[in-house]
Amino acid sequence: MISLFGKPEPTLLERLKSSVAKTRTEFAARVEQILTGDRPVDPELLKQLESALLSADIGVRTTREVLAALRQQVNEHKLTEAAALKQALKQELVNIVSAPASGNGHRPDASAPAPRVLFVVGVNGTGKTTTIGKLASRLKSEGATVLLCAADTFRAAAIEQLEAWGRRAGVDVVKQKSGADPSAVVFDALSAARSRSTDIVVVDTAGRLHTKSNLMAELDKMKRTASKVIPGAPHDVLLVLDATTGQNGLNQAREFWSHAGVTGIVLTKLDGTAKGGIVIAIARELNLPIRFVGTGEQIGDLVPFDAQTYVNSLFE
16 A cells, blocks of 8 residues: 655755744744753743743643653753753653554544545645645556545535646545535545455545534544445544644644544645644644644645654754
8 A cells, every 4th residue: 555654755854944934934943043052951041942942832741741851861860961961951852743644543444445535634835735635646656546536515616626636636526516415525526436446545524623513523434434335434633723823723723633533634834834843732732743734835846744853944
């Protein structure tokens, strides 16, 4: 089976650096100012570091946990200088962001029989359909056969937009007329994929607020339909989040995780915010892995997320 989670490309660090440039400019500058030279580690230094972490939208809970771990090392006399504290900080952040991806509970079953079914969910305006187009292109470049399902039948021009991305990616789109039952479109798409021996089906769902219970119920119906056609489907539910929403994005992720069974995050517009620490907050507070990061507007601007590379890009 073609892997959804390809190895990071050689240019991943440069692309992530570009995406988190605003965060790096603010966060790294403050950290460098605080953790410079032979400055001793004291309560005032840790207080300043706490402020820097909060400014990057890492979140109160996660910041407190990071500081607690660092203070423990300071108390044990393992960290006595600012330079060593900086390396310890980087390692704490890497550990947090790496944990969900290595857990068994949120990783899809790679042994699932074809077709592999991916639902893509999120609120309007996050770049969901654009992300689907980029993802389809990436999966095809890895050798997979891909079919897109236009199950967003409510938003004006949603079907046409997905078809445009399908043409750019060179993959087929299964659709019905605007206003059709989304579950019926899912049924058609999965039936077609099974008959064609397609590797992966990516389902575009209508943008919905996590607070709209009727729309969340509709999403649940689509998932039930998918499981009837393909046992075990959907095998993955990816939530597309706009990084510029900061802590509000964390609230969205929390609700979608609760109601839609989200297994991973795709983060968009990371280049437009100085609050890129939301990546760390999501990983820690929801135990959800970041699967991909959108790094621009072109079809190839979707890169696999890598914890070490991301943390390095914040500091370097």
